[in-house]
Amino acid sequence: MSTKLAVKWGLIIALLLGAVILIYPNYKWYSKPLAEREKLDTLGERPKHMLNLGLDLRGGSSLLLELDVSKLNGSEPLNESMARAIEIIRNRIDQYGVAETSITKQGDKWIMVQMPGVSNPQRAEELIGKTAMLEFRIVHKDMSVAQQAIEKLEATEKPFDDNGILQPEIAKLVPAGYQLMRSKDGGYALVTDKATVTGADLETARVVMMGENGYPEVAFTFNAEGSKKFGQLTGSNLGKPLAIILDNTVQSAPTIQARITKDGRISGTFSPEEARSLAIVLKAGALPAPVRVIEKKTIGPTLGEDSIKSGLSASFYAFVIILVFMVIYYKAAGFISDIALLLNFVFTVAIMSYFNATLTLPGIAGMILSLAMAIDANVLIIERMREEKLAGKNIYEIITLGYDKAWSAIFDSNITTIIVGACLLQFGTGPVKGFAVTLIIGLLVSLFTAVFVTRAIYELVLTSNTKEISL
Amino acid sequence: MMNLLPKTHIDFLKYRKVYYTLFAVLLIGGVICFFTKGFNMGIDFTGGTMVQVQFNAPMEMAQLREALTATGANSEIQSYGNNAFSISEKSTEQEVGVVQARIEQALNTLNVPYTVQQTNSVGPAVGESMTERALGAIALSLVFIIIYVAFRFSNILWGVSGVVALFHDLFLMAVAFSLTGREIDLVVVAAFLTVAGFSINDTIVIFDRMRENIRLHPKMSFGELINLSINETLSRTIITTLTVLFALIVLYFFGGEVINSFAFAMLIGCISGVYSTIALTTPLVYTWSHGQLNDASNPKALKPATKQNVDAIVKEQKAAKPQGKTVTKIKRSRRSKKN
Numbered sequence: 001m002s003t004k005l006a007v008k009w010g011l012i013i014a015l016l017l018g019a020v021i022l023i024y025p026n027y028k029w030y031s032k033p034l035a036e037r038e039k040l041d042t043l044g045e046r047p048k049h050m051l052n053l054g055l056d057l058r059g060g061s062s063l064l065l066e067l068d069v070s071k072l073n074g075s076e077p078l079n080e081s082m083a084r085a086i087e088i089i090r091n092r093i094d095q096y097g098v099a100e101t102s103i104t105k106q107g108d109k110w111i112m113v114q115m116p117g118v119s120n121p122q123r124a125e126e127l128i129g130k131t132a133m134l135e136f137r138i139v140h141k142d143m144s145v146a147q148q149a150i151e152k153l154e155a156t157e158k159p160f161d162d163n164g165i166l167q168p169e170i171a172k173l174v175p176a177g178y179q180l181m182r183s184k185d186g187g188y189a190l191v192t193d194k195a196t197v198t199g200a201d202l203e204t205a206r207v208v209m210m211g212e213n214g215y216p217e218v219a220f221t222f223n224a225e226g227s228k229k230f231g232q233l234t235g236s237n238l239g240k241p242l243a244i245i246l247d248n249t250v251q252s253a254p255t256i257q258a259r260i261t262k263d264g265r266i267s268g269t270f271s272p273e274e275a276r277s278l279a280i281v282l283k284a285g286a287l288p289a290p291v292r293v294i295e296k297k298t299i300g301p302t303l304g305e306d307s308i309k310s311g312l313s314a315s316f317y318a319f320v321i322i323l324v325f326m327v328i329y330y331k332a333a334g335f336i337s338d339i340a341l342l343l344n345f346v347f348t349v350a351i352m353s354y355f356n357a358t359l360t361l362p363g364i365a366g367m368i369l370s371l372a373m374a375i376d377a378n379v380l381i382i383e384r385m386r387e388e389k390l391a392g393k394n395i396y397e398i399i400t401l402g403y404d405k406a407w408s409a410i411f412d413s414n415i416t417t418i419i420v421g422a423c424l425l426q427f428g429t430g431p432v433k434g435f436a437v438t439l440i441i442g443l444l445v446s447l448f449t450a451v452f453v454t455r456a457i458y459e460l461v462l463t464s465n466t467k468e469i470s471l
Numbered sequence: 472m473m474n475l476l477p478k479t480h481i482d483f484l485k486y487r488k489v490y491y492t493l494f495a496v497l498l499i500g501g502v503i504c505f506f507t508k509g510f511n512m513g514i515d516f517t518g519g520t521m522v523q524v525q526f527n528a529p530m531e532m533a534q535l536r537e538a539l540t541a542t543g544a545n546s547e548i549q550s551y552g553n554n555a556f557s558i559s560e561k562s563t564e565q566e567v568g569v570v571q572a573r574i575e576q577a578l579n580t581l582n583v584p585y586t587v588q589q590t591n592s593v594g595p596a597v598g599e600s601m602t603e604r605a606l607g608a609i610a611l612s613l614v615f616i617i618i619y620v621a622f623r624f625s626n627i628l629w630g631v632s633g634v635v636a637l638f639h640d641l642f643l644m645a646v647a648f649s650l651t652g653r654e655i656d657l658v659v660v661a662a663f664l665t666v667a668g669f670s671i672n673d674t675i676v677i678f679d680r681m682r683e684n685i686r687l688h689p690k691m692s693f694g695e696l697i698n699l700s701i702n703e704t705l706s707r708t709i710i711t712t713l714t715v716l717f718a719l720i721v722l723y724f725f726g727g728e729v730i731n732s733f734a735f736a737m738l739i740g741c742i743s744g745v746y747s748t749i750a751l752t753t754p755l756v757y758t759w760s761h762g763q764l765n766d767a768s769n770p771k772a773l774k775p776a777t778k779q780n781v782d783a784i785v786k787e788q789k790a791a792k793p794q795g796k797t798v799t800k801i802k803r804s805r806r807s808k809k810n
Contacts, residue, residue: 056729064597107600294594296567303523303588310727317725318718325714329473361729362661368718369665373672376711380676383707409679412623413672419619420668423612427604431657435664 001463008456016343019350026051026353034301038117041100051353052100054360054434055114057308059301061121062114064294065089065128069109071289078108081288086111089291091284092127102358111291119300123273131247131290132281134199136233137191139241139253140178146190149173149180153188164248181243183250184268191243191250197233198286201226205282207275208265216275218266220282227261235259246278247290311364319345322375330382331470336457337378340449344374347445352438362435366421370442373417377450380406386471395468399458403451410451414443479702484694487754494639494751501646508649513656516602518595519561520570526554527584534581542577544570551728555588567592605660609667613637616671624678632755633674636747640670643743644736653732662733666740669715673708673748680704681753693760697753712745 001009025047029037040046055062072081086103089111093101102114115124143150152170153159159167160182166174174180179193203223209216222230234242234256241253244266251268270278323341326334348367352359385402393401421443424436461469514521532550539546539558549557560570571592578585613634620630641663648655680700688696719741723734 064594066594066596293567295597296571296590296592298587298590300586300588302586306727310725311730314722314724314726314730318721321717321721322714325717329710331473361658361733365658365661365665365733369668372669372711372715372718375714376672376676376707379707379711379714383704383710387703405683408682409676412679413675416616416619416671416675417668419615420612420664420671423615424608424664427608427611431661432605432608432664435661439668 001460005456005459005463008452009460012453012456015347019346022049022350022353023346025049026349041117046100049354049356051349052356052358053116053308054358054363055116055297055299056361057359058116059119059299059303059305060114060116061118061124061296061298062112063121063125063128063296064106065111065113065291066294067109067111067288068290068292076288082109082111085287085289085291088285088287089113089128092280093124095280095284110294117301119298121296121298123277125293125296127277127280129291129293130277130281131287132199132278132284133245133247133286134202134282135195135245136197136230137195137243137245138233138237139243140190140192141240143190146174146178146180150188153180159188160248181245181248181250183253189243189250189253191245195245197222197226197229199282200286201229202282205279207272207279209272209275212267215267216270216272217268218270218275218279218282219263220266221263222261230264231259231261234261311361315364315368319371322371326375326378333382333385333469333471336454337375337382337450339457340378340454341371341374343453344371344442344446344449347449348438348442351441351445357437357441358434359438360431360434362431363438366435366438367442369417370439370446373414373443374446374450376413377406377410377446378454380409381451381454382471389471395466396462398469399455399462403455407451410447414447418443474706479705480698481702481705482698483701483749484698484754484757486750487758490750490754497639497643497646501642501649504646504649508652510645510649511652511654513654513659514559514561514591514593514598515657516598516655517561518593518598519559520567520574520593521557521559521589521591522571522574522578522587523551523555523557523589524578524585525588526556527586528554530554530556530581530583532556538577538581539574541580542573544573544577546574567594601657609641609664612667620675620678624682626760628759629678629756632752632759633671633678635755636674636744636752637667637670639747639751640666640740640743644740647739648736653735656732658729658733659736662736662740665737666744669741670744670747673744674752676707677701677704677748677753681756694757697757701749701753708745708748712741715741 029047029050032040067082067085069078072078076084082105086105090101090103093103093113093115100116102112104112104114106112113124113128115121118124140146149170152173153166156167156170159170161167164182166180166182170180174190177193178190180188181191183189201222203221203226205218205220207216208219238256238259241255243250243253244264245251246266251266254267266278319341323338326337326341328334330337345367348370351357357363381402384406385398388398388401418440421436421440424432425440458469532548535556535558536546536548539548544560546558546560549559551557558574560574562570571590575587616637617627617630617634620633621627624630644663644666647653648659653659677700680703681697684691684696684700684703688699691699716738719734719738722730723738726734
């Protein structure tokens with residue numbers, strides 16, 4: 001064996017070993033029963049580099065959220081608001097305890113939240129959907145100053161919109177410096193229009209199961225800055241009611257008995273679940289603007305498993321048929337191509353595992369295309385070799401010329417398809433992306449396996465003085 | 472050596488008028504079909520709600536429909552056998568989840584235990600953006616294919632012809648979906664993309680042979696050269712296509728309902744891909760370059776004019792003209808390794 005060939009084989013064997021090492025954790029993980037996997041998942045003991053299954057294959061829910069850009073505070077660039085919103089949603093979901101949730105930005109103002117294994121996303125939706133804008137404002141005792149506005153408000157059927165914003169024609173009747181806000185009991189309150197203390201000043205929040213009136217309450221603690229501001233606010237407004245406002249709704253308005261600096265409580269008629277969500281969202285912080293669910297998908301675990309089962313078994317049989325056909329039609333050369341095809345599959349899975357890629361149904365389609373291209377590469381090479389054989393060349397020339405002449409076609413067709421993949425990757429959305437990722441990985445791998453590896457095999461065969469290879 | 476077909480000498484270009492006519496018929500028929508039958512776009516694109524439900528006891532579709540109509544829903548119901556149904560409703564409501572709640576409310580009135588296997592609620596804005604982005608991505612890749620092929624094969628016409636064939640394949644698939652009324656969902660879009668990739672692959676293989684043959688047979692007329700290239704690559708085309716078709720047929724029959732529509736689209740696209748390369752790409756290259764070579768002032772004409780090239784072309788044209796035959800184009804490759 002020449003040194004060059006030895007180096008080739010060294011490389012191939014090293015890569016193959018690497019691939020097996022990368023794939024092994026997948027095998028170990030997916031051979032465990034579902035319950036155990038879920039347990040390990042919540043413990044965070046999932047292998048680091050692994051091929052993940054998309055929601056369409058394993059079941060779960062996905063929510064697509066839209067950030068209400070019109071409600072953003074204008075000073076912050078949209079990108080940063082989005083990053084902050086994603087961070088906050090991640091914090092909320094993490095505390096809720098869904099393992100392996102992926103939260104990604106899509107387009108300019110969309111956020112995709114994918115929760116594998118969650119078949120009813122309602123709780124998560126509530127958790128995410130809350131803007132959680134906490135504010136403290138002083139209530140104006142004398143409602144009569146806004147008499148005109150209140151009369152109009154009472155005459156209007158729906159004075160506040162879904163987000164708690166007062167209709168503008170009523171709002172303009174309210175005297176300057178004040179604002180009318182809906183309260184949780186269905187009424188309204190006249191409060192100062194600026195909040196000096198907000199949820200951003202909180203250090204932490206927690207649930208107190210038995211509050212004063214028997215309902216759970218949410219207790220919170222201010223940070224140093226917040227303590228100072230809150231001390232000032234309460235100290236200078238003794239005897240007045242303090243409105244605790246969450247997402248533009250007055251939750252409660254206790255009268256300030258003394259100057260408060262550090263701790264406070266939000267009471268109301270919360271259920272234990274509600275109180276828990278509220279504590280979570282307060283701790284995680286407020287969203288820069290409200291979000292709205294614009295797409296919701298859930299796929300039950302059985303359906304995911306069924307589609308994977310029938311899909312995988314059919315793909316497996318299709319693959320076997322191709323392998324058998326290649327051997328029947330191209331004999332030894334077909335067998336060598338089969339090795340390349342198998343390796344193509346192995347390397348693709350290994351690379352996807354390394355990058356923690358997610359396999360979806362469109363992703364499998366991408367894999368099928370890359371396998372088809374790998375087959376084509378081999379067919380091109382073998383057909384060329386046949387031509388050389390018919391021209392009466394010797395075995396060494398057959399192989400060299402076959403590869404050399406087929407190379408430009410293989411290279412160009414793969415590059416063209418990779419270009420298509422790259423465009424899809426750049427501009428496509430979720431599922432289209434999944435397709436593009438597996439396609440590009442598969443094509444790059446096939447350039448290696450279908451050309452480099454098979455040639456190394458032929459060269460190895462030639463070293464044993466073979467006079468002919470059946471094509 | 473096992474051979475499906477002997478060495479062929481088919482004159483593929485001879486029938487190019489037939490191909491063009493067929494293409495025109497397809498275009499006209501397709502557009503008529505689009506307008507009269509339209510597309511059954513899935514809710515991924517239209518916006519709406521789909522609930523797939525499995526009843527644990529026998530359930531008739533009529534019974535289900537009645538319960539749904541009672542709540543004022545205008546749903547489309549599809550049976551998956553074994554008491555499983557898919558209920559979908561296209562809507563433009565901004566609030567996702569409302570329709571789903573109403574459907575589930577209707578299901579509850581049936582008093583038959585059921586499990587919801589899958590739900591999908593898509594807001595109209597999402598569907599719109601999905602369509603836009605997918606189309607944008609396809610359009611962009613077509614442009615890049617033209618550029619790459621023009622660069623690699625030194626002629627923009629080749630790139631454009633390849634893209635026309637690609638368009639043919641995608642168009643035919645669209646017609647097939649319009650005619651059969653099959654729903655177009657995201658998986659089908661993936662199939663469209665796959666076919667686009669595979670179709671261009673076929674084109675490149677024949678172009679590559681043409682590029683090589685131009686080098687090997689500088690004296691051959693362009694028409695003969697194209698026919699030779701197609702014939703030489705024919706066995707490869709057939710073997711590759713057959714292999715892929717085998718796989719697709721298995722997926723079509725045994726792949727389950729999701730993969731089924733993917734396989735259907737791929738089957739049509741693959742057959743169309745082979746056909747369009749032979750019957751559209753190469754004839755177009757032939758027809759178009761014909762005019763181009765006669766027009767020496769055309770800036771797009773083939774190659775940068777080296778003295779050698781010009782001489783060769785002039786000589787060829789002189790040889791070709793008296794017989795009223797094809798004009799040849801010559802490309803002496805600088806990349807040539809073998810000659």
